[in-house]
Amino acid sequence: MSASNPRDEAADARLAAEIDADVSAEHIGAVYAKALLGAADKAGSLDETIEELDSLVRDVLDRLPQLEQVFSSALVGHEDKAALLDRLLADKASPLVLNFLKVLARHGRLDVLRTVYRQAKAQYDVLRGVVRVDFRTAAPVTQAVIDQVQNRLRSLLGGQPVVEHHTVPGLIGGAVVRVGDTIYDGSIATQLENLREQMIDRSVHEIQSRRDRFRPPAGD
Numbered sequence: 001m002s003a004s005n006p007r008d009e010a011a012d013a014r015l016a017a018e019i020d021a022d023v024s025a026e027h028i029g030a031v032y033a034k035a036l037l038g039a040a041d042k043a044g045s046l047d048e049t050i051e052e053l054d055s056l057v058r059d060v061l062d063r064l065p066q067l068e069q070v071f072s073s074a075l076v077g078h079e080d081k082a083a084l085l086d087r088l089l090a091d092k093a094s095p096l097v098l099n100f101l102k103v104l105a106r107h108g109r110l111d112v113l114r115t116v117y118r119q120a121k122a123q124y125d126v127l128r129g130v131v132r133v134d135f136r137t138a139a140p141v142t143q144a145v146i147d148q149v150q151n152r153l154r155s156l157l158g159g160q161p162v163v164e165h166h167t168v169p170g171l172i173g174g175a176v177v178r179v180g181d182t183i184y185d186g187s188i189a190t191q192l193e194n195l196r197e198q199m200i201d202r203s204v205h206e207i208q209s210r211r212d213r214f215r216p217p218a219g220d
Contacts (some may be wrong), residue, residue, distance in 0.1 A: 029115030033123055036100050036116070043096060050124050052097045053117050060088070061114065072111035081105040131159040134178040138171040153177070 040049035061068050070076055082102045089098055104110045135149055146165050153161040177184040
């Protein structure tokens, strides 16, 4: 039996630590997201709060990566971060969202703000019965096909599916449906292929019917 490589063991330990950190961050984000949505629901501003989070990530964090670094830095105290939040968002964010961000700052959790946002969106979807579906095909499909997929998945998933379609050339199997961590590339993909063939057959039939309609009778 060969001796283990210390370098491999160190790499494995680092990977395990990173995975544990990711899991911990997701858990922490879920807890804070639940608290925020609970407060927003009680205030009757659930939809508005989600819209604010969307804007915060899209218009602030995505456009100002240096600011996100400041939020995540342990070298910047929570009081300084709170003051920065006031300067940036006092006239833009609602008191509920601004106070929530200050709570994150006070507890040293602004570094998981994006995770909180992602978890809040997921929990918000659950509250509305929305199921996010990632639908990928090797070739472009029409909106009619996407609508058909959405209708088929509605009864299967027991919620309101929101289908996001992406074309991925060379995709093995031709079609893949992902719901969360679950990938349907067997029976669902077969159903989608059958649906595609049915639509093609229907189109051919309609074209043939129109051609027959305008074809002069035999012998004329």
